Structures are given as C-alpha cells and as structure tokens.
C-alpha cells in the first residue's frame with residue numbers, strides 16, 4: 001500500500017507514446033459465455049476482474065484513459081490550468097488578448113512592500129498595475145515573456161504542488177495569490193477552459209461543470225469589464241469550432257469565497273447574476289478553507305432564506321467536510337439546501353449525517369488526489385471514499401484543482417481502481433452518478449446520460465472484440481510519483 005508520495009523533479013513528467021494497445025492478450029483470454037442468454041456473450045464485469053489481476057500499470061492506465069468517464073463536477077477553472085498553460089498564455093500578448101504581465105523574480109526590496117502577499121516570489125501582475133508601483137518594487141519584477149529558463153521553471157513550479165514540503169498552506173496561501181491578475185483576464189482564462197476541454201476529449205469525458213467567476217475581470221488597460229462582457233468572452237469560446245469539436249458539454253457554477261467580509265452581499269449579487277444567466281450558469285458553489293471560522297455554513301442561512309423568497313430554485317454544490325477533524329459542516333451545509341457536497345471527508349466522523357446520506361439524493365464529490373496532496377488524509381488507507389461508495393452514499397470522482405496538482409481525471413480513476421479494487425459496476429456507478437447528479441438542464445441531462453450509456457456499450461463491445469482505439473497517455477507529475485512504473489520509460 002502506498003503511504004506517502006515521494007516527490008520527483010518535474011523533469012520526470014514524461015510523455016510516453018505507446019505503440020500498441022497492450023491489453024489485447026488479456027481481453028482475448030477473458031471472453032466468457034453466459035449460458036443463461038441465447039447469445040454467446042461477453043461479461044465486462046468478469047473481464048474487468050481478470051484484467052485487474054493481470055494488467056500492468058500501463059495497461060490499466062491506458063484502459064482507464066480510453067474508458068468513457070461521464071463528467072467532472074468539481075472543477076475550479078482557475079485551479080485547472082497546468083503551469084505551462086499559464087506561462088505560455090501569460091507570456092504572449094498575442095495569445096492572451098493583448099495583456100503584458102510582470103512577475104516578481106527577486107524580493108531583495110521586500111521592505112518596500114506593504115503586505116506579505118505582494119512580496120511573494122512570482123507574484124504576477126499586469127503592466128498597468130506594475131506601472132503604478134514605486135520604483136523600489138518595480139525593479140523586483142520582470143516581464144513574464146522575458147524570463148530566463150531558470151526563472152521560467154521557478155514560475156511554473158511556484159503554481160503547482162511539486163515538493164513534499166508543499167501542502168495545504170502553500171496551496172491556499174500562495175498559488176492564487178501568485179497567479180493574481182492572470183485570473184482577471186477572461187481571454188486568457190477562457191483559453192484555459194478550451195485547453196481543459198481538449199484535454200478532457202482525450203480522456204473521454206463528455207461533461208464539465210466548472211467554476212467560473214466574471215465579476216472582477218479587467219481589460220488590458222486595467223479598466224473593468226462588466227460581468228456580461230466578461231461572460232460573453234467565455235461563451236464566444238464555447239461556441240467556437242475548436243470547442244465544439246471536443247464534444248465536451250460545459251456549464252458553469254459561480255463560486256463564492258466563504259470567509260470574505262462581504263460574502264453575504266456577494267451571494268446576493270451572485271444569485272441575481274446566475275438567475276439571469278441560467279442557460280450557462282447551473283449552480284452556485286461555496287468555496288475556501290473551512291478552518292477559517294468566519295466562513296461557517298450557518299453564516300449564510302438567513303441570506304439564502306431571503307434569496308429563496310425572491311428567486312426560483314438555484315442549485316447549490318457547496319464545499320463541506322474538507323477537514324480531517326469532526327464538525328457539523330456537512331450537516332449544516334445540507335441544511336443550507338445544498339444538493340451536492342464537495343469533499344465530504346469528515347462525514348465519516350458524523351454518524352447521523354452518514355446515515356442521512358445513505359441512499360439519499362445528495363452526492364459527495366470525491367477528490368482523491370486533492371485530499372492526499374492537501375494532507376486531509378495521510379494515505380488512501382484512511383480515505384472514506386470506499387465506505388461512502390459501498391454503503392449507498394452517491395459519489396463521483398472529480399479533479400478539484402488539477403492544474404495545481406498536475407493530475408488528470410484518468411489519474412483519479414487510476415487511484416480509485418488500484419487503491420480500492422473497484423468493480424466494473426462501481427466504475428459505471430461513478431460515471432452515471434457524475435451525470436445524474438449534475439446540474440444540467442433536465443432535457444440535456446437525459447441526452448447526456450443516454451450518450452454515456454451508449455458510449456459505455458460501444459466501449460464494452462470494443463473491449464470484447466479487442467478493438468479499443470489506441471491512445472497516447474500523457475502522464476503528468478502526480479501519477480508518475482504515485483506509480484513510478486508508468487513513467488519509468490520501459491515499454492511493455
């Protein structure tokens with residue numbers, strides 16, 4: 001059993017092309033005949049049990065990449081960009097809508113800074129903001145496109161968890177603070193969305209429900225976009241040929257940071273905005289670390305009650321229970337009216353809520369890689385996911401901030417299958433749940449579920465006939481550390 005990840009340098013993130021689909025011999029030997037039916041039939045569940053026993057790590061990974069996966073329901077768009085995407089887009093005004101960015105490569109004059117956050121290495125700001133700074137701070141910064149190779153590596157490493165010393169504090173206290181004004185550029189972030197869609201097409205995902213905020217977007221000259229102007233940039237990308245070609249359907253949630261001083265007023269604004277844009281915005285999320293007591297669920301009860309008197313139902317998927325200690329946050333969040341719970345880790349310590357959620361219609365969004373890297377579980381031995389899955393609590397796998405974790409949805413399935421010995425029926429339950437509990441409009445949800453079942457049937461037929469299309473896995477850093485053999489360079 002893997003206890004802790006050992007971290008390897010980034011250069012061990014390798015991209016390996018597999019020349020053949022390597023589980024053919026397993027498939028061929030596993031076709032069974034079911035005498036209870038008139039047809040000679042193939043049993044995918046039995047095949048999968050056999051496959052798990054005999055597949056090499058690469059064979060398993062390739063299988064899981066090729067498999068239809070349904071949806072990713074817990075996805076922060078600003079946390080989903082891989083480091084090289086942020087760099088390539090941030091450094092090139094021709095790719096990012098005409099913005100020039102500066103990043104802090106030295107803090108020799110940190111005493112000039114008025115606060116700790118702006119003194120961070122690789123704190124990245126727009127040229128218009130940089131121009132307003134005193135000279136003693138300006139000289140700490142370099143234009144992002146002019147970084148040397150070491151600085152470029154430093155920038156990219158600074159926005160992903162890549163060493164054992166980095167964990168929860170590094171993640172919550174520095175990553176977004178460094179990205180800073182990059183996240184206020186809707187042209188750049190909409191390209192991160194397109195890159196996600198293209199990556200998900202390669203992973204055979206069909207629906208993405210991602211958290212996208214548009215309220216404080218800025219133009220290249222620093223002036224504000226209206227929220228509608230910023231949203232139009234995203235919807236333009238979603239309507240582009242490139243986006244449509246991915247076959248990935250996308251809807252947005254609006255995210256509220258729970259501990260902001262004016263969070264109630266923000267929630268009121270968000271309700272109104274989501275109500276006015278229900279075609280694209282299908283829900284609201286409450287995000288942010290729960291150990292900040294100023295963001296407790298009960299804080300929002302009266303505001304939500306007031307808003308429910310004014311607006312038709314808006315679906316809520318709130319983060320709750322992202323904690324290694326017991327509290328009542330999941331229960332309190334259900335009381336707020338949430339349909340889905342993000343993480344739900346500490347529900348395991350709350351028997352009444354655990355019982356309430358069994359065979360319920362509340363789904364827990366499971367983020368296995370996030371939970372390990374942010375140290376909410378010391379190892380997968382203690383993760384409650386199998387208990388939830390196998391006692392009838394609806395669950396689905398999702399990626400949270402996969403750009404910063406340098407991971408994929410295939411990685412999440414790889415961890416789940418190898419750590420918890422998932423059956424084929426359980427794999428399909430996770431995929432079905434990810435669509436069934438999505439916030440898609442009902443008619444589109446019905447279509448998406450039908451599409452998923454059709455794709456699964458086709459995939460099973462391909463497995464049975466040994467004709468699954470060959471894909472080229474792109475192993476990211478997380479999975480290389482988790483399963484060294486995948487990236488060792490020795491082909492099967």
Ligand SMILES: [Zn+2]
Pocket residue numbers: 074076287319342400401
């Ligand atoms: Zn999250």
